[in-house]
Amino acid sequence: MAARIASVNPCAAATVSRGMTNSMKRNRFLVLGLAVALAILATVALRHSDAGAATASAAKSVVIRDFAFHPGTLKVKRGARVAFTNSSNVTHTATKGGAFDTRGIAPGKSATVAFNKRGTFAYHCKIHPFMKGKVVVE
Ligand SMILES: [Cu+2]
Secondary structure: OOHHHHHOOOEEEEEEEEOOOOOHHHHHHHHHHHHHHHHHHHHHHHHHHHHHHHHHHHOOOOEEEEEEOOOOEEEEOOOOOOOOEOOOOOOOOOOEOEEOOOOOOOOEEEEEEEEEEEEEEOOOOOOOOEEEEEEEEO
């Protein structure tokens, strides 16, 4: 029985390198390779979730297209930076008198506004005053 277990599990004594069979060595390499692969995978997964988290908190963006702000109402945490990206072919602004003004954002460009105070900021485009949006800072 003991002999059978030893042959089923040749790595039970694999910490001792003396007298290892070729298959033991192969197994050790396999285990080592697996460990390295897992470590790499874990690192990549962590980086991804880090990037995901960073993206989630930095994903605060408003896209300007079709003469409207998308989303029309954006909720963010205090301190968030919101990028206003102009995906249309005319210049726009995102302006809240007394609070912020991106000034003209040319087509294809963006402007970032830091929201450091809680509150609801109803803004508009100075060039097209019918374009309205809101940033709610919690
Ligand atoms: Cu506009």
